[in-house]
Structure formats: structure tokens, C-alpha cells
Amino acid sequence: MRRLSLISIVLVVLFSCNEVEKLEQQTKKAKNIILLIGDGMGVTQIYAAMSVSEKPLSFEKFKHIGFHKTHSATDFVTDSGAGGTALSTGNKTRNKCISVDTSGNPLKTILEYAEENQLATGLISTSSILHATPAAFIAHEQSRYNYENIALDFLDVDIDVFIGGGKKQFVDREDKLNLIDSLRKNQYNVIDGINNFNPEADGKFAVFTADEHNPEYVNGRGDMLPVSTEKAIKSLSKHEKGFFLMVEGSQIDWGGEDNDIDYVINETIDFDNAIAKALEFAIEDGETLVIVTSDHETGGLSIVDGDLETKTIITEFSIDYHTAVMVPVFAFGPGAEEFGGIYENTAIFEKMMKAFGFSK
Numbered sequence: 236m237r238r239l240s241l242i243s244i245v246l247v248v249l250f251s252c253n254e255v256e257k258l259e260q261q262t263k264k265a266k267n268i269i270l271l272i273g274d275g276m277g278v279t280q281i282y283a284a285m286s287v288s289e290k291p292l293s294f295e296k297f298k299h300i301g302f303h304k305t306h307s308a309t310d311f312v313t314d315s316g317a318g319g320t321a322l323s324t325g326n327k328t329r330n331k332c333i334s335v336d337t338s339g340n341p342l343k344t345i346l347e348y349a350e351e352n353q354l355a356t357g358l359i360s361t362s363s364i365l366h367a368t369p370a371a372f373i374a375h376e377q378s379r380y381n382y383e384n385i386a387l388d389f390l391d392v393d394i395d396v397f398i399g400g401g402k403k404q405f406v407d408r409e410d411k412l413n414l415i416d417s418l419r420k421n422q423y424n425v426i427d428g429i430n431n432f433n434p435e436a437d438g439k440f441a442v443f444t445a446d447e448h449n450p451e452y453v454n455g456r457g458d459m460l461p462v463s464t465e466k467a468i469k470s471l472s473k474h475e476k477g478f479f480l481m482v483e484g485s486q487i488d489w490g491g492e493d494n495d496i497d498y499v500i501n502e503t504i505d506f507d508n509a510i511a512k513a514l515e516f517a518i519e520d521g522e523t524l525v526i527v528t529s530d531h532e533t534g535g536l537s538i539v540d541g542d543l544e545t546k547t548i549i550t551e552f553s554i555d556y557h558t559a560v561m562v563p564v565f566a567f568g569p570g571a572e573e574f575g576g577i578y579e580n581t582a583i584f585e586k587m588m589k590a591f592g593f594s595k
Contacts, residue, residue, distance in 0.1 A: 265569045265590040266477035266522035269468070269513040270345075270583075272322065273506045274315060274368055275488025277532030277562050279550075283496065284503035286538070287546045293510040297527070297565035299572055303580045304561055305531045308337050312559045315488070316379035318530030318580065319371030323481075325584030333367065333376040333385070341375035345584055346479055348593050350393055355474035357396035357467045361460050361502075362448045362485035364399030368530060372481050373397075383408050390417055393439075395478075396470050398429065398463045400445030429459055434469035451486055451498060452505045460484060461508040468516050477522075479591075482509055491533030494552040499536070517568050524568040524590050528583065531557045 273280070285292050307317035308327040316331045324334055324342040334342050346356050360369045365386055367379040374388035386404040389397070405414040418425050423441045426432050432442045442463070449456045464482050471478035484506030490498030510527055517523035535553030542548075564583065566574035570590035588595070 263569045264592040265524035267472070267479070267517075267520070268345075268524045268526065268587055268590060269480045269482065269517070270322070270587070271482045271484070271506070271510055271513060271525070271527045272319075272368055273484045273487050273503065273527070273529045274362075275491045275531065275533030275557070276484070276503060276506070276529040277536065277558075277560060279536040279538060280487055280491070280499055280503050280532070281563070283536065283538060283548055283550060284500050284507065286541055286543060286548050287500060288504060288507075289546070292504070292507045293514055294507060294527070294565060296514060297567055299566040299574050301564040301566075301575045302561040302577045303528065303564055303583060304578070305580055306559060312557050313531050313580075314379070314557065315367035315530050316371065319368040321580040322528070322530065322583045323372045325581045325588075327579075327581060331377075331379050333370050333374050333379050333381075334372075335375050335377055339377050343595075344372050345587050346372040346394065346481070347392065348588065348595075349479035349591070352591070352593060353476050354591075355395045355471045355476075355478040356393075357471050357478065357480040358394065358399070358483075359397070359460070359463045359467055359481070360399035360483040360485050361456065361505075362399065362483070363401030363404075363445070364397050364443075365401040365404055366399075366448075366483075366485060368483045368485065369397075369399065369481065383410070386414055387412075389441075390414065390421060395474070396440045396442070396467050396480075398432070398440075398442040398444060398467060400443065400448045402427075402443035403446045405443075429463050429466065432463075432466055434466040440470065448485075451489070452501045453497075458505075458508070460505055461512050464509040464512040468512065472516070472520070477591075482513070484509065487529075488533045491536065491552070492555050494534060494555055496536075496548075496550045496552075499534070514567060522569065524566065524570050524587075526574065526583070526587070527565040529562040530580075532560050532562055533557050 307313040314330040323344040374385040382404045487502045540549040
């Protein structure tokens with residue numbers, strides 16, 4: 236009887252501890268969220284990079300992994316405008332739209348919710364900062380190609396740090412406005428080049444890394460993405476209430492459209508280096524949720540053969556545009572357990588809102 240009683244007590248204690256742990260997981264909020272989007276990146280792009288990399292990739296550190304469905308409101312195959320809108324607002328819309336619904340009405344983004352809740356905010360892209368994915372977090376346009384209008388939209392929010400190409404649309408405009416002067420009037424430090432950005436300095440930062448798009452990694456961009464990620468985190472983490480940061484590895488998509496496997500792999504490994512910076516901060520900080528995903532897959536990439544000893548692969552592309560396949564989601568930190576399973580792309584927004592404890 237005593238032995239049975241002792242076993243019963245142990246079981247009750249273990250059950251209670253498990254329940255407390257579950258409760259803590261459910262109630263602990265994320266102070267910060269870093270959302271990293273590999274544009275055009277599917278499972279095959281990731282495994283291709285893993286197969287040839289000289290060292291293990293950061294993707295392998297995640298324990299909470301899911302998949303999201305990428306279709307837009309009107310098309311089985313999404314574009315980056317609708318894909319970005321789903322991630323940023325929790326709503327599906329028409330292809331080419333930027334954070335407006337199918338009737339053209341503006342949709343509030345997670346970045347705008349973060350600002351409303353007095354968090355710091357940031358955007359980084361290896362393309363123009365006005366391109367579809369970063370634009371979906373800050374602008375509201377019926378066409379992703381309204382670059383000059385998207386640049387104007389940057390003046391309507393109070394984003395703390397943005398880093399990317401696209402300076403041309405701020406200075407060389409049809410309406411002759413000089414938006415660089417407007418940014419300065421809005422208390423921005425306007426900086427050319429990531430090396431000139433000091434994250435220890437106070438204030439808001441508009442960091443332009445190219446007049447239009449940045450070059451690809453092997454043609455001169457180098458470590459701009461991981462360096463930008465590290466510096467943006469240092470700058471934003473000074474804000475006591477927390478921050479939201481979106482980081483885009485834009486050119487995985489472009490490599491897929493070119494059916495160029497070397498381009499795809501180089502950009503995916505570069506993106507992984509940015510993930511490493513986010514994870515390094517999150518592990519030390521303990522209050523940061525890191526989410527890594529994609530807006531869609533590009534190229535219909537498949538790996539048909541390879542040799543892990545020589546780190547070589549043989550690949551084939553089936554198309555030079557996007558496909559409709561589900562794409563992976565990786566999560567680490569408070570609320571990461573919410574990201575397992577299969578769900579719509581719009582659920583990413585809902586899960587971020589829950590992690591932050593925001594209400595609509």
C-alpha cells in the first residue's frame with residue numbers, strides 16, 4: 236500500500252509539473268518577434284543548401300516546424316503581393332495587391348499593430364525596400380508596382396529602422412518630391428550603405444543599400460543581409476517594450492525564376508546566415524520569437540540525385556515562376572509550439588498577434 240501511495244504521489248507531482256509547464260507555455264508572451272521570409276523558398280531549396288553546405292545550417296536547430304498553404308484569394312498560385320499580405324494582415328487578397336482587401340480597402344498590418352502597441356519596428360530586404368514583400372508590412376496599394384506611392388506610404392508610419400534598396404523612388408520621382416528631405420523632417424537619420432549604420436546611435440534610421448535592387452550575394456552584396464539583421468536587432472532591442480522585425484531574403488525567388496541552382500543555393504545560405512543572427516539573439520534574450528517561412532515556392536525545384544560526401548546535387552526546375560505547393564514554417568522561442576501543423580498562410584499573422592498578446 237505504501238509503495239502504491241508513493242507512486243501515486245510521484246505521478247500527481249509529475250502531472251502537476253507538466254500542467255504548470257504547459258500553462259507557462261500558453262501564457263508567456265513574446266516581447267519581440269523576428270519574422271524572416273525567404274521569398275520563393277520551399278523545402279527543396281532548403282535541402283539543396285543543406286546538402287552542399289560545409290557546415291550545418293540554422294534551419295536544423297528548430298524543433299517546431301509546420302506548413303502553410305499559399306494560395307491567394309483569387310489564384311491557386313499566389314504572387315508575392317498577396318502572399319506578403321496574408322502573412323502581414325491575416326487576410327487573403329488578390330494577386331498584386333499590397334495590404335488591401337479584394338475591394339481595395341486597407342488592412343492593418345502586424346507592423347502597424349506593433350506600432351500601435353508602442354513597440355519598435357523594422358524592415359530589411361535584399362531587394363528594394365519597396366518590393367512586394369516588405370511593402371506588404373507598411374503600405375496599402377492596389378498594385379505592388381506603384382513604387383512611388385509605396386515610398387510615400389513610408390511617411391505615414393513611424394517605423395524605426397528600414398534597410399534595403401529603393402532610394403531612387405525617394406528622390407527621382409515623377410511628382411518631383413524629395414522624400415529624403417521628408418524623411419529627415421520626420422526625424423530619420425538617412426544613411427547610404429549598411430557599413431555607415433551605427434546601431435548604438437539614437438533615433439530612427441532609413442538605410443539605403445542600393446538605388447534600386449541590391450546585387451546578388453556573389454556579385455557584390457556580400458554579407459549585407461546578416462550584417463543588417465544583426466545591426467537592426469541591436470538598434471531595436473534598445474526599446475524597453477519590445478520590437479517587431481521582418482527580414483526578407485528576396486533573391487531566392489529570383490534564382491528560382493532564372494532556374495539557376497547556384498543562385499538559389501547561395502541566396503538560401505546567405506538567408507540562413509541571417510537566421511543565425513536572429514537565433515543567437517533569441518537564445519540569449521529568452522523573450523524573442525523567431526519565425527522563418529516563405530511566401531511561396533519558386534521554380535518547381537526537385538533534387539534528382541546527389542552525393543553527400545562530395546556535397547554535390549543534381550537538380551531540375553519545372554517552371555520559371557511560382558508554384559502552389561505548401562511551404563515550411565520554423566519557429567523558436569515563446570509561442571513557438573503554436574506553429575506546428577498545417578494551416579493557411581493567414582494563420583501566421585494570427586499566431587504572431589497571439590504571441591504578442593495583441594487584440595484587434
